[in-house]
Amino acid sequence: MTETVRIDAYVLDVLMRDLVGHDHAPSAYLLYLWLWARTEGGLRRHAASLSTLAAETGLSKSSIQNAVRHLRDRRQLIEVTRDGPTSAPIYEVLTPWRRLAARNTGTVRD
Template sequence: MKSCRQCYSNDCAKLCHRPLCARHPDGRPRGPRHKPSSFLVYLAITAAHADGRASFSHAELAERTGQSRRTVQNAVENLKRRGLIEVSRQGPTEAATYVPLTPWRRQRD
């Protein structure tokens, strides 16, 4: 029997064929949202942005974080989807420029 991907309970697995798990009525999506690979990429981007340079290719980010290029690509997409980074490119062959966002901090007036 498969268990629920969020709470790892066998009782919940019977109901998880629907978009939302019955055990999680607050509307959180099933599956892991916090991925260690995304966290490492976010830390690398934040550290580089503090130095004034946050322009990397996926290969450079992979080298800095010790992950594969494909894992970095997935992590960047995950971070963009969650609103934690902004990505811009000057051209199709240029390295991307990353800006780390901090949505949990309040904006001062």
């Protein structure tokens, strides 16, 4: 990927410390960054198999499975859906800190 991807300061300043330091889940952080780039910071969704995620990130398939579970179930930082039983999972990056910031400044648009 040669295009520039803008990363929220929260992802670097807070989320890295939370996932890597506190949760001891560096693979989850790496996967989140990879998905962030592919979804343009949560602006779109991205379909990819576990094998593709493993190959693209350099992590093992079991590390990817654990990272997906951590990001989806424990941290609620991604949503995973499928179009059908044999289709690749579709990943959506969630950015709950944006919603909280908007709520705190009174600019929530629901």
